[in-house]
Amino acid sequence: MTIQRIGVMTSGGDAPGMNPAVRAVVRMASSLGLEVMGVERGFQGLMESAFKRLTVRDIGGLLSRGGTILQSARSEEFKTITGQRKAIHNLNAAAIDGLVIIGGNGTHQGAYELSRHGFPIVTIPSTIDNDLCFTDMTLGVDTALNTVLDAIDKIRDTASSLKRAFLIETMGRDSGYLALMSGIAGGAEVIVIPEAPMTLAQILEGIQAQYTLGKPHSIIVVAEGHRPSTQEIYEYLHAREQELGFTVRMTILGHIQRGGRPTAYERLLATRLAVAAVQNLHAGNYGVMVGLVGNKTQLTDLAQVATCHKKVDLDLYAMANMLEFGRAKTIPTPLPTPTASRRANFGEMRPKTTKEELPPEAF
Template identity: 75%
Template sequence: NIEVYGVERGYQGLLEADFHPLLIRDIGGILGRGGTVLQSARIEEFKSEAGRRKALHNLNKSAIDGLIIIGGNGTHQGAYALSRMGFPLVTIPSTIDNDLCFTDITLGVDTALNTVLEAIDKIRDTASSHQRAFLIETMGRHSGYLALMSGIAGGAEIILIPEAPMTPEQVLEAIQAQYALGKAHSIIVVAEGYKPGTQAVYNFLREREQECGFTVRMTILGHIQRGGRPTAAERVLATRLGVAAVQELTAGNYGVMVGLVGNKIQVTDLSQVVSCHKGVDLEFYELAKTLEFGKGNRLKTALPTLSQWSRLGGDGTVRVEDRAPEEF
């Protein structure tokens, strides 16, 4: 028999020994809930070796035999550091950026994409009614995945992501090309990590509305993307990864992440996971570029060419870098 305990507020709970039993009645119905019933927190103390030793002491004192840790890049860096200290653990990838290697998709992505898509569809209604160009900012400080995929699914006229630089002048030229072809509105999806930034592009276009042909508006979706009831696909994925994590932990296969590759569970050593950078999928990049030209964007620099893309590091879905794991 396995006794299951919950750790409140992630690594903060490890430092505070905030563990409590999770019984059947405690977890009934949580599959359809957004967020986390155990809550989450960022804590600087866990980044230090002294902090991790304190966490390890609390785990051993409470007779905790193993951990299943769910999270994104920072969480995996912390898990790897704890694993190197000898504590048994398995991780599950969860981030709306979908930027962890060795898994096709992470928990949170599908629900976030559907949330963004719903917003794009609603904003398009008002944009088309009033002949407006709308900048819609999605989350993604370092990855354009959410903006790229929601832009494709939402039929955006322009997609701006960190991996594909485009100046405000180029955005204006693309909008003008659309207007000249008779477009009644324009949807521009922007990842928050795009430079020079959503606000800079908005200010530039607002000052040149007569040149655009459209009035210009901006919407920042913000933390609405991090909430909401999980989609059916997300619930199935969470169930598959959860079962796989328990199986690996009970089998004694520690220090690994369970992911999904080609619709099959894949188990990868954490040392590989934390030393890898996942770029935007080239196939979807090419799809966005094709659709962009189909919407009348004659501007070839709206998204980089393949040769430019390779220099930007977009050489496929995953890229393993020759470097030591980053500090988290």
């Protein structure tokens, strides 16, 4: 099959890095003599034939812009077999020969369904949760992490001035990656993630241990998916402020984590993955996700990506606890074996994959 016109779409939650990826797709396709059609509003756009031509002139300034110019939307219709067939019909009617899809877990499940119907698909991982297997990093993570870290630094200023304990909630419904990494980088006194749930009493003990060690304030970073929830933790601690030694405040960072100018790393990662996606689609290598492993692009079959969920590395969680509670030992530190940790990070199955070095002109 000869690829002459490709589509590009963004789906799922928006993430910094999506726009730079769209830009690189258009530029790389142009260098190969391919036309590019942008699909607006994700899978819903496939249902509505919401296609528009994208040229190099249309993508000026995207490197520094957060969000996605193609927008994103959910589509219940696409989840049906009839909807998926309609999507392929609309793509064929627009003479689109292949599709680059940028998104997270749900997006990759949808991309896999399209691929099963025989349509050429190459995906780019993009989610601030960094919970897609077979890639070290996803688009959006670095920028979101820096946004959270900036908030922690600023909140610590006021916490230290007023002798307070601050609960800071990060995004992460099923993954504690943002909470763990920002907590380590921000020197949080307690880190609370779904992968290593803590009881209310354990959280209280952790803060008390820091108070006993002479800390004049406390930062507790909580992933939103943890149970008990951030609100429940706050109510429990607030009722025990006398016992705790600190007054307690809560900050929910919310959607600020999804916005903002992509970092330099984000822009480079988006460019590398997008260039590799277009190159492989053009070469006939599709039904795959382009990830980054060991600083090299790597192709993984969509069937494996769609059925795998990456968990955080609990060795890092244990390290964080050792740094803060090495002597107090009030916080449980689950220590999986290195093998188990690697499985948690990359999934149970390691496929035979292809690693490709990108040419210098990719940047």
